[in-house]
Amino acid sequence: MLNRLRGAMQRVLTPLATALLRAGVSPDAVTITGTLAVVVTALWAFPTGHLFAGALVIGLFALTDSLDGVMARQSGRSGPWGAFLDSTLDRFGDGAIFAGLVVWFVGGGDDHLTAVLALACLVLGSIVPYARARAEGLGMTASGGIAERADRLLVALLAAGAVGLGAPTVVLTVVLGLLALASAVTVVQRMAKVHRQAVAVTE
Known part of the structure; x- marks a missing residue:
């Protein structure tokens, strides 16, 4: 879902990338700046209960996340370092978003179930990319699954923004529960994919 929006954003961002x-x-400076903006926003806005403002700012940076890639391609700097930096810093952004929600619902939000589900999303969301990276390190593939990173972030931010605008907290609770479940299923899907490849190699 968000990946398709990014495709359109790349065309919109091309003039900005050129400038x-x-x-x-x-491109590296843009990657680092974007990550810092997401982390600072998530760790300030969410723990202080500014769910809509936080979701809005983070969503904007999520849509412009492809700016560094557009710049790298234009300047001929695309390569493994940029891909590594982008993927590594993405983990900081993802962690800050769900950690910020955990802090809010443990404290001022006073909803421990939602906090636990946000924590589950944080943990499982880190295992999903690890499974892929570990598989690729072993010469196999483990991409795909029902809960890609971009979709998880989009759904979580939409739900957080809705609650920030006055929707009942249960909206975010249900969404986080579904995201945690989808992330767990994605991990299992990736493990099964790697298992099939490993069995094929030994046959």
Whole structure:
């Protein structure tokens, strides 16, 4: 879902990417700045109960996350380092988003079930990309599944924003529960995919 939006955003961001490159800004600087903005916003806005503002700002940066990639392709700097940096810093952003929700619902939000589900999303959300990275390190593939990162973030941010605008907290509780379940299923799907490949190699 969010991946398709990013495809459209890449075309919109091309003029901005060109302008930044002309100004001497590097793709890595954009990656790092975007991550810092997401982390700071998530760890300030969510723990203080500003769910809508936090979701809005983070969603904006999520949609423009492909800006560094557009810049790298334009400047001929696409390569493994940029991909590694982007994927690594994504983990900081994801962690901050769900950690911020955990802090809010443990404290001022006063909803421990929602906090537990946000924590589950945080943990399982880190296992999903690890399964893929570990598989690729072993020469296999483990992409796909029902809960890709972009979709998980979009759904979580929409639910958080809705609660921030006055929707009942149960909306976010249900969404986080479904996301945690979908993440768990995705981990199992990726494990099964790797298992099939491993069995095929030994046959």
